[in-house]
Amino acid sequence: xxxxxxxxxxxxxVWQVRTEAGETREASLRGRLKKADAGKRADGSRRRDTExxxxxxxKLAVGDEVLLERxxxxxxxxxxxxxxRRSRLARREPGGRFGERVVAANVDxxxxxxxxxxxxxxxxxxxxxxxxAEANGLAARVVINKVDLVGAxxxxxxxxxxxxxxxxLHLTSARxxxxxxxLRDALHGRTSVLSGPSGVGKSSLLNALYPGLNLRVxxxxxxxxxxxxxxxxxxxxxxxxxxxxxxTPGLREVGLWGLPFRDLDHCFPEFRPFFDECRFAxxxxxxxxxxxVRDAAxxxxxxxxxxxxxxxxxxxxxxxxxxxxxx
Numbered sequence: 001x002x003x004x005x006x007x008x009x010x011x012x013x014v015w016q017v018r019t020e021a022g023e024t025r026e027a028s029l030r031g032r033l034k035k036a037d038a039g040k041r042a043d044g045s046r047r048r049d050t051e052x053x054x055x056x057x058x059k060l061a062v063g064d065e066v067l068l069e070r071x072x073x074x075x076x077x078x079x080x081x082x083x084x085r086r087s088r089l090a091r092r093e094p095g096g097r098f099g100e101r102v103v104a105a106n107v108d109x110x111x112x113x114x115x116x117x118x119x120x121x122x123x124x125x126x127x128x129x130x131x132x133a134e135a136n137g138l139a140a141r142v143v144i145n146k147v148d149l150v151g152a153x154x155x156x157x158x159x160x161x162x163x164x165x166x167x168x169l170h171l172t173s174a175r176x177x178x179x180x181x182x183l184r185d186a187l188h189g190r191t192s193v194l195s196g197p198s199g200v201g202k203s204s205l206l207n208a209l210y211p212g213l214n215l216r217v218x219x220x221x222x223x224x225x226x227x228x229x230x231x232x233x234x235x236x237x238x239x240x241x242x243x244x245x246x247x248t249p250g251l252r253e254v255g256l257w258g259l260p261f262r263d264l265d266h267c268f269p270e271f272r273p274f275f276d277e278c279r280f281a282x283x284x285x286x287x288x289x290x291x292x293v294r295d296a297a298x299x300x301x302x303x304x305x306x307x308x309x310x311x312x313x314x315x316x317x318x319x320x321x322x323x324x325x326x327x
Contacts, residue, residue, distance in 0.1 A: 002080070003068045006106075006244070007060055008236045015079065017066060018238060027068055027077040029060070061088070062236040062246055063105035063191060089136050089193050104193050104234055104246045109139040111187070113196035113205065116158070116171075117149040122197075123161075127309040129195060130167070134267035135259040141168045141186060145201040148173040161303035165270040174204040184209050187239065193246040206237070206247060213237055261317030265293070268310055270302050286311065 005017040008024070015027050060066075060082065067081040089103045089110060110133040114121045126142070133140035142162045147155040152171050156163075163169040168186065172179035186192075187209070194202050206213050234248045265271050265285055271293050275283075279290025286294075297307035 001070070004083075005066055005068050006236065007062050007064045007066060008238075009062060009234070010060060015060060017068065017077075017079070019068070022238075025068065025077050027066075027079050030069075030078045030080045059102065061102040061105045062234045063088075063107060063244070065106060087136070087138060089133070089138060089195075091132055103195070103248055104191075104236070106191055107136075107138055107193050107246070108190040109141060109192050110136075111141045111143055111192050111194045113143045113145055113194055113200050113202050115146045115149075115200040116144050116155045117146060119197065119199045121158075123159075123305060124309050124312065125197065126162070127306065128313070130162075131259070131264070131267040131313060134269070135263075141170060143170045143172055143183065143196075143205070145172050145174060145205055147171045147178060148176045152178065161306055164303065165268070165306065167269075172205060174201050174208040177208065180208050184241075187243060187245060189242045191236075191244045191246070193234075193248060195248045202247060206245065210237075210239060210245075212240060259317065261314050261321055264310065264314050264317060268306060270306065271296075271310070274302075284314070286314070 003019045003021075005019045005025070005027075008016040008018055010016070013028055015029075016024060017027050018024050060079070064085065065083040066079045067083070068077050069080045070076070071078050085105045087107050088105045089107050091101055091103060110129070112126060112129040112133070114126055121144070130140050130142075142159065144155050144159055150158075155171050156169070159169060170179050170183050170186070172183055174180075183205075194206065196202060234246055237245050237247060239245060259267070262284070265275070271285070274292035274296050277292035278285070278288070280288050283291050283293070285291050288294075293302065294307070296302040297304050
């Protein structure tokens, strides 16, 4: 008998999965799937395109929907098939390596969590998280936690550019219970990825939202003002009132992957209304005369800081694309 299940976590080749009946089981990949997953040569080169597609398809991620069957020999559970993904959240492999890493599969929305203070927020990094969500075709929300440290009015003013860009903005404090009910409503019935830098209070926030999760909470290192990692890998948590939330490790490096630098402008939603007003159809919004996006930034209709982030990211993506092509 085969059961359908969703992957909650994985470590050392053993995967925690949850069946449609709500049972949690341990399972391993069946041999043929392991073989396909090893489709990359030891020297890093790929075989035929069909093998590459097969290898990429069966690299499990949390959120993947799989088919479980009991091993006839030992009675253990094995993952025998992986269903096609309806969406995914992927980023560049860390450490400057070539390729992508799928953070989670079958995602409905990305919830980017930053702190109002301790650690100090870096809007450019927040922009990178949002671009990754946009590039993956996923809706995004911005959560500013620890607003009790600066005051809700100050936090709202500091991050008003994101609300104006169209992102739902949640001001929360896990410690004071601020904004918890509203954020819980936004997560209800959906599969959401909580992402953001270390130390911003993602685990504390989840504990405040859903006390039964009992996630371990890290401390902030005063010497470097950065959070210590408390989550070692992405974990998919079933929510008691419906839906799932993926808790991801605090990211200190956010690399873009698979996004041509010419398409970056579409990842800034506040730019889109001005595209048709640009003088040139292929406007890069950098130096062209008659650029409506640049004009909007100069007039304050579009955030000048967000526009500057766009220029920086476009330059970075262009350099990476040229490097990969050997220019």
